[in-house]
Amino acid sequence: MKLYHFPLSGHAxxxxxxxxxxxxxxxxxxVDIPNGEHKSPEYLKINPFGQVPVLDDDGVIVNDSTAILxxxxKKLGRKDWLPDDLPSVAKVQKWLAVAAGEIAYGPAAARLITVFGANFRPEEVIARAHRILTLIDAELEKHRFIIGDRPTIADIALYSYIxxxxxxxVxxxxxxxxRSWLARIEALPGFVExxxxAAGLAA
Incomplete structure (x- = not known):
């Protein structure tokens, strides 16, 4: 497998x-995003959206972060990370949608302002971030990870931008x-930071 990535991308x-x-x-x-490699004709052949990450699995191209998860x-048969019972499937899918929606337009967008100079309204995206964090915090009062007591790909999809x-x-x-959930993910064997x-509150 080859994975095209950029170290400052939460999706990657x-x-x-x-x-x-x-x-x-x-x-x-x-991928040298600061110098526009993601918009080069060569890279656009791999991912016409001009984004990272892209997974190349011996010619099978997967170019969306949650799709890669x-x-x-699925390829490795890891039902511990992606259960196949219908209630769990629905829960995982819900949180993948949250990662692509409320997380992308909340904490991820707020970070895009300070780290990359994106043109969003800080008060709007920060408020949106706090709304979804409040909901996630309440969910995590019920169990150790986002859908239960074991981590799934839903936790991985949420982790980076939080x-x-x-x-x-934010x-x-x-x-x-x-914060306790973040620490639990960081304690998993094989974790990479x-x-x-140095931006925002982390400056």
């Missing part, structure tokens, strides 16, 4: 982290359950 970190947790020895290829879990939310001026101090930047 999801894939890097999951592969590492599973002990998959993928070739990591860093599903693909790898752990670095302070870079976008304070995690009020969310004790969230999402690179931090």
């Amino acid at each position: 970190h999801r894939a890097v982290l999951f592969l590492s947790l599973l002990g998959v020895k993928a070739e990591l290829i860093e 599903v693909y790898v879990a 752990v670095n939310a302070p870079e976008g001026n 304070d995690l101090t009020p969310y004790q359950e969230v 999402f690179r931090k930047t």
